[in-house]
Each structure stands twice: as structure tokens, then as C-alpha cells.
Amino acid sequence: MHFRIVCAMFASLRTARARCNLDLVTNPSLIKFIETISAKLDEGAIVDDPELISPFTTDWTQRVKGNSDLLVRPKDHQGVVDVVKAAIQCRVKLQIQGGNTSLSGGSVPQAGEVLLSLSRLNSRCEVDPDTLMAKVDAGVTLERLQREAMKYHLMPGVDLASRGSATIGGMAATNAGGLHVLRYGSMRSSVVSLRCVWGDGTESPRNIPLAKDNSGISFSPLVVGSEGTLAVITELSLRLVPVSASRAVAVVPFMWIPEAVSFAGKVRRMTDSISAIEMISKRAIRVVEESKGVIFPIKDPFEIVLLLEIASNGNASNELTEILDGSLDESQSQSTLLGMDGGTLAGLWFWRESITEAIQRRGEPLKLDLSVPIAALGELWQSIDTIQKGLAGRLEVVRFGHLGDGNIHVNLLGAEDILKRAEVEIYQLVAGLDGSITAEHGIGTLKKEFLQLVRTERELARMRELIEIFNPGRTLNPNVLL
Numbered sequence: 001m002h003f004r005i006v007c008a009m010f011a012s013l014r015t016a017r018a019r020c021n022l023d024l025v026t027n028p029s030l031i032k033f034i035e036t037i038s039a040k041l042d043e044g045a046i047v048d049d050p051e052l053i054s055p056f057t058t059d060w061t062q063r064v065k066g067n068s069d070l071l072v073r074p075k076d077h078q079g080v081v082d083v084v085k086a087a088i089q090c091r092v093k094l095q096i097q098g099g100n101t102s103l104s105g106g107s108v109p110q111a112g113e114v115l116l117s118l119s120r121l122n123s124r125c126e127v128d129p130d131t132l133m134a135k136v137d138a139g140v141t142l143e144r145l146q147r148e149a150m151k152y153h154l155m156p157g158v159d160l161a162s163r164g165s166a167t168i169g170g171m172a173a174t175n176a177g178g179l180h181v182l183r184y185g186s187m188r189s190s191v192v193s194l195r196c197v198w199g200d201g202t203e204s205p206r207n208i209p210l211a212k213d214n215s216g217i218s219f220s221p222l223v224v225g226s227e228g229t230l231a232v233i234t235e236l237s238l239r240l241v242p243v244s245a246s247r248a249v250a251v252v253p254f255m256w257i258p259e260a261v262s263f264a265g266k267v268r269r270m271t272d273s274i275s276a277i278e279m280i281s282k283r284a285i286r287v288v289e290e291s292k293g294v295i296f297p298i299k300d301p302f303e304i305v306l307l308l309e310i311a312s313n314g315n316a317s318n319e320l321t322e323i324l325d326g327s328l329d330e331s332q333s334q335s336t337l338l339g340m341d342g343g344t345l346a347g348l349w350f351w352r353e354s355i356t357e358a359i360q361r362r363g364e365p366l367k368l369d370l371s372v373p374i375a376a377l378g379e380l381w382q383s384i385d386t387i388q389k390g391l392a393g394r395l396e397v398v399r400f401g402h403l404g405d406g407n408i409h410v411n412l413l414g415a416e417d418i419l420k421r422a423e424v425e426i427y428q429l430v431a432g433l434d435g436s437i438t439a440e441h442g443i444g445t446l447k448k449e450f451l452q453l454v455r456t457e458r459e460l461a462r463m464r465e466l467i468e469i470f471n472p473g474r475t476l477n478p479n480v481l482l
């Protein structure tokens with residue numbers, strides 16, 4: 001059946017053809033779905049032009065390519081309710097998407113699911129300076145919330161290099177972590193409450209930002225980190241934190257991970273003003289040098305550097321200097337870089353924030369996002385070196401991450417069969433060290449087959465039961481997580 005004919009049968013509906021070239025859709029369930037929602041959604045909410053859909057079906061790394069014939073972009077909560085109800089009624093599956101910055105393939109439709117993009121659901125972005133909270137629509141980007149919050153000298157606790165595109169809804173759905181988890185926690189610590197549409201088409205009743213509410217089991221924390229397998233998040237209330245009056249950064253070289261771990265522990269015991277302890281391997285530095293045509297100011301020998309940031313209302317520069325005096329030896333002090341003002345601070349963060357993009361320029365990396373107990377970081381590092389040596393120059397490994405959280409991003413480049421081999425070996429290694437195969441990016445579609453390495457059969461069965469309760473038949477994100 002062709003859509004043009006079906007449309008004629010529904011002459012009373014505001015014709016969907018006026019909005020997009022729906023001649024391209026031929027699947028009867030999809031046609032019925034379009035008919036059902038086209039009367040309810042605004043102009044421009046339904047897109048079936050393959051060229052316009054194409055950017056939504058490839059992930060940020062360009063590694064994961066999916067397919068979809070239809071994109072729907074509701075502008076408000078009610079629009080999402082209408083889309084989910086229509087999908088249930090017409091037996092159509094939905095793939096939820098925020099800013100499409102997922103690094104685990106979680107945002108891309110795998111089997112022709114209709115793309116439900118939250119990118120237009122972004123009208124509300126309100127900051128309440130009296131309660132230090134924000135109420136935002138799910139499609140608001142992190143950068144926009146940062147700008148609004150900054151007007152009151154506030155900021156969200158979670159910050160990511162993908163801030164220009166990542167949405168607050170997507171960040172909550174993945175329980176994003178980022179640069180300041182050490183100090184402010186991940187998204188789960190920031191979300192006070194949220195409004196959502198469950199996979200069975202019902203709505204969560206409220207998004208009331210009560211800082212304290214112990215009236216039984218809370219559902220918001222369940223949705224956070226569920227990667228869109230339970231509900232579509234439409235609105236959130238978030239805690240904000242004051243922007244510290246002063247910041248200072250040091251970049252310190254080390255020969256070996258355990259040395260850096262012990263330094264990090266020492267400085268954490270000395271102050272509560274640390275806002276980041278980031279780790280960059282020598283290889284990652286070289287990749288940024290090549291990509292950006294710049295030279296790293298610290299000379300060899302070193303194997304890794306730590307970027308330590310102090311943020312406080314006192315004098316961060318003085319505090320940082322005192323900490324370094326009390327924890328570094330003479331030769332390390334001499335090669336340490338300091339950033340005490342806006343320009344030099346940004347100049348040092350540049351080395352950390354440029355890595356992901358610089359790796360991307362080398363090819364399509366396989367991205368592993370590992371965490372292990374901090375004491376096991378050295379063993380993990382060494383074992384990855386051994387795996388790389390075993391592959392005799394056929395594998396490039398670029399490592400960086402959030403050392404303070406025991407979280408290392410391992411980027412693998414090489415031929416597909418080599419990547420697959422290394423991936424399996426590294427995940428087995430991590431499981432053996434009681435670690436996690438994803439610290440912050442989520443399981444998405446790329447890590448599904450490895451989930452059983454770190455979660456028991458019983459736990460997986462419980463997850464499936466939960467999904468069946470809230471998202472029966474898996475209308476939402478049928479190919480994500482499990």
C-alpha cells in the first residue's frame with residue numbers, strides 16, 4: 001500500500017503530505033502511525049526525507065550506522081505522549097535520541113525504529129537562584145544550561161566536552177559523568193526530579209523539585225541511567241552548584257600509573273577544593289600534537305600526566321602551590337606546568353579537551369570506557385600494554401580518563417579483527433579485576449554482548465523484568481542495553 005492512497009482515505013486529517021514527502025513511506029504500520037500523529041504534532045515535526053534523516057542514523061564516532069525511514073521531533077511533553085501512544089497502538093518501535101553524542105552506539109536506530117528526537121523539546125530552561133535549581137526541557141543542551149546558570153554565578157555539577165550538543169535528557173538517560181564527578185557526582189546526584197513518558201504510554205505525574213522526599217520508592221533515580229529503556233524523559237529539575245571564585249590548574253608528569261594514583265590520593269587528603277584529576281597518556285599527548293600542530297611543553301621522559309584542578313572561593317593559586325610543594329619532589333616540580341589565569345588555564349585544559357576529537361581524526365576508534373578499583377589501575381594499564389605487545393604493532397592504544405574516579409578511556413585503532421580480539425581480552429581482564437565495562441558512556445548497542453561479564457544472570461533477569469513493567473513489548477529503545 002502506498003502512502004499517497006492512504007492519505008486520501010484520511011482527507012479529514014490535516015494532510016501530512018504538506019509537511020514532508022511522505023510518499024517515501026510504504027510500511028503499513030508506519031503509515032498508520034503517521035496518520036495517527038500527524039493531526040497532533042506541529043508543522044515540521046515529521047520528517048521522512050532520507051537526506052534529512054541521515055545525520056540522525058550515524059553516531060558521533062561514525063562507527064555505528066543505523067537506519068530509519070522516519071524521524072519525529074515533538075516540541076512538548078504532550079507531543080511525546082502522543083508519539084508513544086501512537087507507537088504502541090500501531091506496533092511501531094521508537095529509538096530515542098537527544099544530541100546524538102553517545103559513544104556506545106545507544107542513540108542510533110539499529111533495525112529501522114522510528115527516530116524520536118528530543119532536539120526540539122527545548123523551550124524551558126529556567127534557573128531559580130533561590131533554590132539553586134534549574135527546570136529544563138529534556139532537549140536543552142548542557143552548554144545552554146551552563147550559560148543560563150552562569151547569569152547567577154551557578155553551574156551544573158556535570159560537565160562534558162560534548163556540552164555543545166549533549167542534551168540534559170540524554171545526560172540523565174546515560175547517567176553521564178565527565179570532568180567533575182570527583183567533586184559533584186554524576187547526573188544521578190544532580191537530578192532532583194523528572195517528568196517522563198513510560199514505555200506503556202502513561203506519564204509520570206510530576207516534576208516537583210523537592211530536595212527531600214522520602215514518600216516511598218522514588219522513580220526518578222530508576223530512569224536515570226536506564227538508557228531510554230524505561231521511559232522518555234521530557235523535563236528535569238537539576239541541582240546547580242556555585243561557580244568557584246578562583247581556579248588554578250597544574251599538569252604534573254609521572255613515569256608510572258601507581259605513582260600518579262598515590263599522588264592523587266595524597267592531594268585529595270590535603271584539600272576538599274579539588275574539582276578534577278584527569279589523566280592523559282603520552283600517546284594521547286602525541287595524538288593531540290599531531291592533530292593540532294602544537295608541541296607539548298613538558299619534555300620526555302614521562303609516561304602520563306595528571307591535570308589537577310583546584311576550584312575554591314579562596315586563592316586557588318596559593319592553595320595549588322602549597323599542595324604541590326607538599327607532594328612533589330624537586331625534579332617533578334620543575335617540569336610541572338601551572339595555569340593560574342584564564343588564558344593559561346584554558347591552555348592546559350586544551351590538552352585534555354582536544355583528545356577525543358584528535359583521536360577521531362585518526363580513524364574510527366573502538367572506544368572502551370573502563371573503570372576498575374583505583375588500586376587495580378596499574379595492573380589494568382600493564383595488562384593492556386601486554387595485550388598490545390602481543391598484537392605486534394597492529395594495534396594503536398590511546399588512553400586518557402578520569403583518574404580520580406578509576407575511569408580510563410581506552411581508544412583502540414587498527415584493523416577490525418584486531419580490534420575485536422583486543423576488545424574481548426580487555427573486557428575479560430576488567431571483569432577479572434572487579435571493574436566495569438562502562439564507567440559512564442553506558443552499554444548502548446556496542447557493549448550489550450559483554451554485559452554478562454560484569455552482571456549476574458539474576459541481575460540481568462531483574463533488569464528485563466523491570467523493562468517489561470515500564471516498557472512492555474519494548475516500544476522504546478528495543479535494541480539498547482539488553
Ligand SMILES: Cc1cc2nc3c(=O)[nH]c(=O)nc-3n(C[C@H](O)[C@H](O)[C@H](O)COP(=O)(O)OP(=O)(O)OC[C@H]3O[C@@H](n4cnc5c(N)ncnc54)[C@H](O)[C@@H]3O)c2cc1C
Nearest residue numbers: 098099100101102106167169170171173176177178228233
Ligand atoms: C567529545 C565527547 C566527549 C564526551 N565526554 C563524555 C564524558 O566526559 N562523560 C560522559 O559520561 N560522556 C561523555 N560523552 C558521551 C555523551 O556526550 C554522553 O553520553 C551524553 O550524556 C549523551 O547525551 P545526548 O543528548 O547526546 O544523548 P544521545 O547520544 O542522543 O543518547 C544517549 C542515550 O540516551 C537515550 N536518550 C537520549 N535522550 C533521552 C531522553 N530524553 N529520554 C530517554 N532516553 C534518552 C538514547 O536513546 C541513548 O540510549 C562524550 C561524547 C563526546 C562526543
